Amino acid sequence: MESENSNDSIIKVENLVKVYKVGEIEIPAIRGVSLEVTRGEFVAIMGASGSGKSTFMNILGCLDVPTLGSYALEGTQISKLTRDQLAKIRNNKIGFVFQGFNLLSRTTAIENVELPLYYKRIGTKLRRELAMQALESVGLKDRAHHTPNQLSGGQQQRVAIARALATQPSLILADEPTGNLDSRTSVEIMEIFQKLNDNNITIVLVTHEKDIAEFAKRNVFFKDGRINLDMQVNPRKNANLVLESMPVNIEEEVV
Numbered sequence: 001m002e003s004e005n006s007n008d009s010i011i012k013v014e015n016l017v018k019v020y021k022v023g024e025i026e027i028p029a030i031r032g033v034s035l036e037v038t039r040g041e042f043v044a045i046m047g048a049s050g051s052g053k054s055t056f057m058n059i060l061g062c063l064d065v066p067t068l069g070s071y072a073l074e075g076t077q078i079s080k081l082t083r084d085q086l087a088k089i090r091n092n093k094i095g096f097v098f099q100g101f102n103l104l105s106r107t108t109a110i111e112n113v114e115l116p117l118y119y120k121r122i123g124t125k126l127r128r129e130l131a132m133q134a135l136e137s138v139g140l141k142d143r144a145h146h147t148p149n150q151l152s153g154g155q156q157q158r159v160a161i162a163r164a165l166a167t168q169p170s171l172i173l174a175d176e177p178t179g180n181l182d183s184r185t186s187v188e189i190m191e192i193f194q195k196l197n198d199n200n201i202t203i204v205l206v207t208h209e210k211d212i213a214e215f216a217k218r219n220v221f222f223k224d225g226r227i228n229l230d231m232q233v234n235p236r237k238n239a240n241l242v243l244e245s246m247p248v249n250i251e252e253e254v255v
Contacts, residue, residue, distance in 0.1 A: 009072070010171055010202045011037040011060060016069035018055050029055040030066070031225035037204060039170075042197040044213035044233075045206045047222030054175070056222065057206050061094055061173050062086045074170055091119055095164030099176035101156045103148045103163075110135060110144040113163045120167060134162035138192055154185035161192060165201075172196070174205040178212055184246045190215040191239035215239055 018030035030052050037043055047053040058064040059071060062078055065086075071078045073093060081089065090096075103112045113131040122130070135141050138158040148156050157177060164172055174193070178186035186209075194215060197203050205216060213219050214237045221229040 008039040009036055010039050010041075010074060011035065011204070012070075012072040013060075014070045016056075016059065016071060017067050018052075018059065018064070019067045029225055030059075032069070033225075033227055035220065035227065035230070037202065039202055040197070040200045042193070042203045042215075042217040043205070044216035044219050045204060045222065046208065046210070046213055046219060048208070051222040052225040053206055053222040057173060057175055057204070060171075060204060061096060062090045091116060092167065093170045095167065095169040095172045097157070097160050097164050097172065097174040097177045099179040101148070101153075101160045101180075103156055103159060105148050108145050108147055109140060109151065109159045109162075112148075112159055113166050116163060116167050130166055131162070134166040135159070137165060137196075138162045152185075153181050154188055157181065157185075157189055158192065161189070161196075165196070170202065172201060172203045174203065176206055176208070178207070178209065184243070184248075186212060187215075187239050187242050187246065191243060194239050211237075 013033060013035045016030050016033040017028070020027045020029060033052075033056065045053045045057065055064070059066055059078075062073070062081075065079050069079075073089065076089065078086070078089070104115070110128070110131050113134050114127050117127040117130055132141065132144060135144050138161050140155060140158050140162065143151060143155060148159070151159065161177075172193075178189050181189065190212060193203055193205070197217070203216075205212075207213050214233055217233055217236055219229070219231055219233055220227055
């Protein structure tokens with residue numbers, strides 16, 4: 001894998017183009033995007049359906065490769081990697097959080113968190129220790145041996161965040177992480193992301209909800225496959241303070 005020194009840059013995208021072919025028809029999804037994200041940033045990617053934000057996130061997550069242009073993740077040029085190398089990058093450098101949680105239904109919380117560590121061939125004892133630390137960091141140590149159907153939606157998303165953290169990745173990619181959650185639980189999830197970011201964890205989050213994007217430090221807006229606005233959020237919302245003004249979610253408390 002080719003690597004180049006790059007100060008504090010986590011993501012460096014230059015003139016990125018992605019074109020899909022449907023038969024003989026070419027459909028441009030990304031049209032010359034350039035973006036840099038430095039270590040410790042918290043960026044929300046926004047845009048309407050079809051704006052290119054999901055395609056962009058797939059490329060950032062090494063789930064797809066650009067048609068043209070370059071993408072460097074911590075100095076490694078992603079577009080030059082093989083499928084196996086891309087899989088290794090995903091497992092070592094990126095933690096994923098999805099709208100649908102993507103937990104194994106018959107597997108306990110701690111076993112779900114252990115899964116990416118298993119693929120890294122980490123021994124059983126250390127794997128269990130790292131998974132428990134990750135669960136503790138999201139306030140779910142006491143739910144470690146519960147299966148997803150014994151957890152509320154917010155708790156399931158916390159398990160998913162713990163799973164993303166378990167490998168100590170360079171970057172967390174979150175795709176609509178509050179999309180299936182009620183208002184208070186959504187803010188609780190954003191509180192976790194803000195605490196992680198305060199510990200210098202870099203987060204890139206896709207959302208279509210303006211009030212969720214306001215918890216990030218920076219908002220990047222996509223339209224028609226291009227970035228049409230890139231702005232710092234000032235002042236950004238403090239999730240802890242927002243929660244103080246919201247009623248307690250009784251269901252979340254009793255599960």
